Amino acid sequence: MYAIEFRTKIKDGIIEIPKTYRDKIKNNVKVIVLTEEKKVSINMIDKLLSSPIKAEKFTPLSRREIYERY
Numbered sequence: 006m007y008a009i010e011f012r013t014k015i016k017d018g019i020i021e022i023p024k025t026y027r028d029k030i031k032n033n034v035k036v037i038v039l040t041e042e043k044k045v046s047i048n049m050i051d052k053l054l055s056s057p058i059k060a061e062k063f064t065p066l067s068r069r070e071i072y073e074r075y
Contacts, residue, residue, distance in 0.1 A: 006035075 009026050020038075022030060 009029070011023050011026065013021055013023070020036070
């Protein structure tokens with residue numbers, strides 16, 4: 006068994022094999038389909054605001070502490 010790799014589009018449920026490989030392929034084949042996933046952009050600030058992480062003994066900084074300069 007040997008592997009052939011190529012890119013193609015599926016049309017009406019049919020995967021077309023490029024002409025260059027057709028003569029090498031006989032009756033028995035094993036097909037593995039890999040699809041490209043769309044990247045999902047996650048806005049971490051929105052995610053954290055919608056489901057904040059609970060931390061024990063957490064005390065937020067005061068306005069004065071936030072703007073204090075060293």
